[in-house]
Amino acid sequence: MLDIVIDARQASLGPGMEVRRILPFRSRRMVGPFIFMDHAGPIAMEPELLPSMDVLPHPHIGLSTVSYLFGGQVTHRDSLGVEQVIRPGEVNWMTAGSGIAHSERFEDPAALAGGSLEMLQTWVALPEKDEEAAPAFDNYKPEQLPVFTDTGVWMRLIAGNAFGLQSNVKTHSPLFYLHVVLEQGARFGLPKEHPERGFYIAKGSVEVAGRTYSEGQMLVFNKGVDPVILAKTPATLMLLGGEPLGERFIWWNFVSSKRERIEQAKADWKEGRILLPPTDNEQFVPLPQDKSKPAGSPPPQALS
Template identity: 80%
Template sequence: MQRQLNNLPMLDLVIEARSAALSAAITVKRILPFRLRRMVGPFIFMDHAGPISDLPVTPSALDVLPHPHIGLSTVSYLFGGRVTHRDSLGVEQVIRPGEVNWMTAGRGIAHSERFEDPAALSGGLEMIQTWVALPEKDEEAAPSFNNYKPEQLPVFTDKGVWMRLIAGDAYGLKSSVQTNSPLFYLHVNLGAGAVFGLPKEHSERGLYIVKGSVEVAGITYEAGKMLVFTKGVDPLLIAKEPATLMMLGGEPLGERFIWWNFVSSRRERIEQAKEDWKQGRIILPPNDNHEFVPLPDDKSRPAGNPPKPEPLS
C-alpha cells in the first residue's frame, strides 16, 4: 500500500495518550487537547477511563465531585460499568453502556459523576468522555441534558465490521442526537483483517484506537494512539487484530480558549466563569450539593499574576 496519495502524507499527526488524574482513584488516558493539535473539528477534549476491573474498597473514591463547565457540550459514552450523572438542572441519570449522554453547558452548568452501584462495576468500568465546542452563537445558550438509548442510534454491520453512529452524520447515516455544528462521532469494532475507510463528509477526521491495532499506509498503530488524518486523503484502515475505534471530527469552529473546565471564544468570558464558580453563581446539582471541586490554583505563575486562558486552534 502506498504511504502517500497525490503526494500528500496520510497523517497530520499521531497523538500518544498521556496519563491524567480524574479523581482519587481514576487515572485516565488523555488524548485531546494536545499541544500540537488542539482540536479535531469541534472536538476539543477526549479522555479514556479504564478499563478498571480492580475496584477500590470504597467505590466512592472513583467519584468526580460537582464541577462547572461553560461553552461546550460533554459527551459520555460507556463500554462497561455504570455512572450516575447529576447536574444543576436537577437531572439524575444512570448512564449505561452504549448510551449517549449529551450535556450542553452553554452559559454555565455544574455536574457530578458518581459510582454508586458496586455490583454494576464488577465487570469493569470503561468510559470515553469528549467535549464538543459550541459555535459562538450558542456559547451562552441555556444548559441542557439529553440521554439517548442504544436503540435510537444508527448501526451498520458488514463482514468484520460493526459500527454505531453516536452523533452527527457519516457514511450516509444520520444520528438523532441533537448537535450544534457539523460533526461525526462513531464507535467502530473491526474483526481481524477487516478493511475500513474514513467517512468523507467532513474536512477534519481522526480516530482513537481503544483496543487492538490498525495498519494505515503500511504502518501499524497500537491502542492508546489517536491518528489525525490529512484533509483530502482517504486511506484504508486494516485491522491487524480485533480492534475497537472511536472516530470523530467535523468542521472547525475557529479559535477557542480553554482553562480547566471552561471553553470560550472570548478570553474575558473564562475570567468571568472563574469568578462565577468562586462566588457560587453556577448552581450546584440540587441533589448533590454538599461538596464540590474548588477552582484550582495556577502554581506555575507568581501570586498576583492571574493565569491566562490557553487558546485552542
C-alpha cells in the same frame, strides 16, 4: 497524508481514577469541534473504595460534554435537576452553554465487577452563537442510534452524520462521532463528508499505509485524504471530527472563544453563581489555583 499521531498521556483525576488523555494536545488542540477526549478504564477496584472515584460537582461553560461507556455504569446529576444513570451504548449529551454544574458518581459496586468499568468522555466546543445558550441535557438509548454491520465490521453512529447515516443526537455544528468494532483483517475508512477527521484506537492495533498503530494512539488526517484502516488484530476505534469552529480557549472545565469569558466563569464558580445539582450539593470541586498561565494552557480537567 497523516497530519499527526497523538499518543495518549496518563492523567490522574483522583485516587483510583487514572485516565488516558488524548485531547487537547500541545500541537493539535482540536479535531473539528472536539476539544477534549479522555479514556478511563478498564477499572478494577475494591467496592469499598468506589466513592474515591466519584467526580464531585464541577462547572462547565461553552461546550457540550459527551459521555459514552463500553462497560459499567455512572450516575449523572446536574444543576438542572437531572439525575441519569448511563449504561453501555447510551449517550449522555450535556450542553453547558452559559453555565452548568454536574457530578458523576460510581454508586453501583457491580459496575466494577471484573474490571468492566470503561468510559470515554469528549467535549464538543459550541459555535460562537451558541456559547451562551441555555444549559440542556439529553440521554439517548442504544436503540435510538444508527447501527451498521458488514463483514467483519460493526459500527454505531453516536452523533452527527457519516456514511449516509444520521444520528438523532442533537448537536450544534456539523460533526461525526462513531464507535467502530473491527474483526482481524477487516478494512474501514473515514467519512468523506467532513473536513477534519481522525480516529482513536481504544483497543487493538491497525495498519495505515503500511505502518502499524496501537491502542492509545489517535491519528488525524489532512483534508481530502482517504486512508484505508486495516485491523491487524480485533480493534475498537472511535472516529471523530467535523467542521472546525476557529480558535477556542480552554482553562480547567471552561471553553470559550473569548479569554474574558473564561475569567468571568472563574469568578462565577468562585462566588457561587453557577448552581450546584439540587440532589448533590454538599460537596464540590473548588476553583483550581490560577498560576497565571494563559487561558489556552489548562490545568488538569475534571473527567467531564
